[in-house]
Amino acid sequence: HxxxxxxxxxxxxxxxxxxxxxxxxxxxxxxxxxxxxxxxxxxxxxxxxxxxxxxxxxxxxxxxxxxxxxxxxxxxxxxxxxxxxxxxxxxxxxxxxxxNAKVLAETGKRVAIVGSGPAGLTVAYYLAKQGHRVTVFEALPVTGGMMRVGIPRYRLPAEVLDSEIKAIESFGVEIRVNTAVESPDELFGQGYDAVFMGTGAHHGTNMGIEGETNDGVLDGVDFLREINLGRKVKLGDKVLVIGGGNVAIDAARNAVREGAKEVTILYRRTRAEMPAGAEEI
Structure with a gap:
C-alpha cells in the first residue's frame, strides 16, 4: 500500500x-x-x-x-x-x-524486441511513439504471440488482431517473423541500444503424475497452438480434458470442432470453483 x-x-x-x-x-x-x-x-x-x-x-x-x-x-x-x-x-x-496521436522526434536510438506477443507489441508501440526505431523479432511464422496461437479464432477473430497489429506497424515498428533470437548479445552486436525480452509463456503446466508423457496425452497450450497454426492434430473419438480454466474450455471446444464425438472436462474441485469465466463455461 x-x-x-x-x-x-x-x-x-x-x-x-x-x-x-x-x-x-x-x-x-x-x-x-x-x-x-x-x-x-x-x-x-x-x-x-x-x-x-x-x-x-x-x-x-x-x-x-x-x-x-x-x-x-x-x-x-x-x-x-x-x-x-x-x-x-x-x-x-x-x-x-x-x-491525433503524438509522436516525438526521432531519438536515433534503436530498440530490439524479442517476441511479438502482447507484451512485445505494447512496448514496441509506446517506444515508437517516443521516437525510437523499433524492430520486433518473432520466431513463429505469425505475429501476435499467444493472442494468435493461444486464443481460438471463434473467440478472437484474426482480422481484429491483424488490424491492431497493422496500427502498431503504422508508427514505424518493423516486425520480422521466422526470426529466432538465441541471445540478446547478438542484438547488441548488431548495434541495438536496448533489448526487450518478451518471449511469453508458451508452456503448459505439468500435473506431475504417471503417464502424462504417454502418446495421446497433449498439453493444452501446445494443442491450441497447433490448431491456431492450421495444423492437423490427431484425436480419438473420446477426449478427456483435465482442468477447469479458460484453456481447458478452449481445448474442449476445439476438440469438438476437430471431430471428437465425446468430450469430457474433468476438474478436481466444484463447478463453482472453476477458474474459467462463467460465460465460457
Missing part, C-alpha cells in the same frame, strides 16, 4: 480513484471512457483506452474484466458491461485517435 500506492482489494479510499480502474491490470481510465461512450464519442473512448494499451478491440473480445467484479453498480443491480462497451467503442472507431 505505502510503497506502491496501490490497494489490491480496492477499498482504501485514499488510494483508489474508482474500484473498476483499480482492478484493471493496465490501469485504464474506465470511468472516463465509459463517460465518452455515453456521450456518443466512441472514437474518443478508444483514444482513452490506447493511453494504456494498444489493443482495445482485442480486449473487447477476450478481456477477463476484473473491473466488472468491482463495479459499484453491481451493488444495486448488476455490473456495467465494461468489456462489451470496450468492444462497442472499438467496433465504431473511426481512426480519430491515430490522427
Amino acid at each position: 505505502i510503497n506502491k500506492h496501490y490497494c489490491r482489494a480496492g477499498v482504501c479510499t485514499a488510494l483508489v480513484k474508482s474500484p473498476c480502474q483499480n482492478a484493471c491490470p493496465a490501469e485504464i481510465d474506465i470511468p472516463r471512457y465509459l463517460r465518452l461512450i455515453g456521450e456518443g464519442k466512441p472514437a474518443e473512448a478508444v483514444a482513452v483506452i490506447r493511453e494504456k494499451v494498444p489493443f482495445p478491440a482485442v480486449l473487447g473480445y477476450v478481456c477477463v474484466h476484473y473491473c466488472e467484479a468491482k463495479c459499484r453498480r453491481g451493488q444495486l443491480e448488476e455490473a456495467i458491461a465494461i468489456k462489451e462497451l470496450k468492444r462497442f467503442a472499438a467496433d465504431r472507431d473511426d481512426g480519430l485517435w491515430q490522427q
Whole structure:
C-alpha cells in the first residue's frame, strides 16, 4: 500500500480513484471512457483506452474484466458491461485517435524486441511513439504471440488482431517473423541500444503424475497452438480434458470442432470453483 500506492482489494479510499480502474491490470481510465461512450464519442473512448494499451478491440473480445467484479453498480443491480462497451467503442472507431496521436522526434536510438506477443507489441508501440526505431523479432511464422496461437479464432477473430497489429506497424515498428533470437548479445552486436525480452509463456503446466508423457496425452497450450497454426492434430473419438480454466474450455471446444464425438472436462474441485469465466463455461 505505502510503497506502491496501490490497494489490491480496492477499498482504501485514499488510494483508489474508482474500484473498476483499480482492478484493471493496465490501469485504464474506465470511468472516463465509459463517460465518452455515453456521450456518443466512441472514437474518443478508444483514444482513452490506447493511453494504456494498444489493443482495445482485442480486449473487447477476450478481456477477463476484473473491473466488472468491482463495479459499484453491481451493488444495486448488476455490473456495467465494461468489456462489451470496450468492444462497442472499438467496433465504431473511426481512426480519430491515430490522427491525433503524438509522436516525438526521432531519438536515433534503436530498440530490439524479442517476441511479438502482447507484451512485445505494447512496448514496441509506446517506444515508437517516443521516437525510437523499433524492430520486433518473432520466431513463429505469425505475429501476435499467444493472442494468435493461444486464443481460438471463434473467440478472437484474426482480422481484429491483424488490424491492431497493422496500427502498431503504422508508427514505424518493423516486425520480422521466422526470426529466432538465441541471445540478446547478438542484438547488441548488431548495434541495438536496448533489448526487450518478451518471449511469453508458451508452456503448459505439468500435473506431475504417471503417464502424462504417454502418446495421446497433449498439453493444452501446445494443442491450441497447433490448431491456431492450421495444423492437423490427431484425436480419438473420446477426449478427456483435465482442468477447469479458460484453456481447458478452449481445448474442449476445439476438440469438438476437430471431430471428437465425446468430450469430457474433468476438474478436481466444484463447478463453482472453476477458474474459467462463467460465460465460457
